[in-house]
Amino acid sequence: SPAGTISEESVHRERAFAYAHGVARLTFLVATVLAPVFAGLAGDHTLPIGAQLEYDLWGTGIVLTTVGLVAFVLSALAHRLVNRDDPEAGPGLLPELFAALRGADPKADDGDTEVRTPGAFVVVEGGEGAGKSTQVRELTVWLRDQGFEVVGTRQPGATKLGMRLRGILLDRENSHITPRAEAMLYAADKADHVEQEILPALRRGAVVISDRYVDSTLAYQGAGRELEIDDLREVNRWATQNLVPDLTVLLDVRPQDGLGRLGGPADRIESESVDFHERVRREFRSLADADPDRYLVVDASEPQEKITRQIQKRVRSLLPDPVPSSSEAPTGMIPIIRDED
Known part of the structure; x- marks a missing residue:
């Protein structure tokens, strides 16, 4: 009013x-x-x-x-x-x-309530050739060096079921897969991945770093395949038990540049048209713009070392504050984050 x-x-x-x-x-x-x-x-x-x-x-x-x-x-x-x-x-x-x-919240809806765990969940997203796997590896090594338990993983393909689904989804011989079937296969991988790998690690306090997550489905199957994004969001919310990342790092790259970095033959997704990958990029950026507090958008054309430092700086804010080594020794509980800038 x-x-x-x-x-x-x-x-x-x-x-x-x-x-x-x-x-x-x-x-x-x-x-x-x-x-x-x-x-x-x-x-x-x-x-x-x-x-x-x-x-x-x-x-x-x-x-x-x-x-x-x-x-x-x-x-x-x-x-x-x-x-x-x-x-x-x-x-x-x-x-x-x-x-x-x-002692419960009467307004809480188990289907809409985000999962809360002791661990930290970081996702690295981006188009083809953005350097996601490299940054996942660098971040995993850095955090382990600080004393954290870290689980580096990817979608699809992190579980036995996921490996089979990955083979089906990325094989160029399977060009007959319809967009809706493709979206459901990716959702099945996420459901198995979250249940088998991600949630157990988060519940014991580990840091989980995933190469791709729900945003990839919204970008590739939603914008790329032109499916209804709200429907995809609801399906994936259910499949992942409404587990939302603490931080999503978006490595933003122009499709022409990213596809040019690929080595070897392109898989079924990589071989899509440039227009397809342009729609994917626009959706990634739209998702990041809609929730800036949960996203870190990084220019993937920057040098790898610079990108790594930007990600480390943002991830540091999610983790326990540094403590003197003399304080850590008797407790053995809180890892130290050393500033390497």
Whole structure:
């Protein structure tokens, strides 16, 4: 709504809160002032239970129970009024109460909640010939030298299933694979890769560095094959258990330059047209522009050593702060990051 005005939703919410406040005051008044009167009118009663058991029902108990039930009903009504038109409202009063008793977030949706792990997940993306494998190797060696447990991996092809899928996907003889089938095969590789390799490593606190991840699917099968990107994003969100990288490094390179760096015969993806690879590059850049805090975009035409230093500098911010070696010795827990700039 325009500045200086009060939206209809705000007015509705204020009225609902005023109603809830009035209910609380009324309940308090009844409980403290009128309860003894009603308790006297209700009287004390003895209820027989079975042959030898009796239950004493006192007037105060009857009044307090009645007041509690009335307060619960009025509170539920107030909760409904407050959240009736709120798109971010929780699932309801009772689900929220049960979630609070479990210590859970009542608004959390397991399908939409990002996975949180002790480790760090870094992905290196980019077009053909961008130098992804080189930077994954350099970063892996550097971090291991600092004392971290590091898992360097790639997609597709990091698991037994992945190796078979990689052979199918990249073999030029398989030109008959349809775009949708191709996207599903890549998703299958990601599902197996995340379950078998990435999540176990992250859960034990390792640093995982992957050559390609979900963004490659959005760029190659989405923009390149011109499939619906939102559909691909949903499929891959499910396949990866909604595991999102802590950092995605995008090595940006012109397709003409990147393809010119390739040695040996081109595979099925590399042999696509320049227009295909241009669409892929534009989508990569679009993804990075949409979430700049999670991306590091590096000009892949720069010297390899310069690119490596840029990546190391950004990755350093994800990891524990450096500590003196004298502090590390007794703990043996926090690796030291040495500045080699």
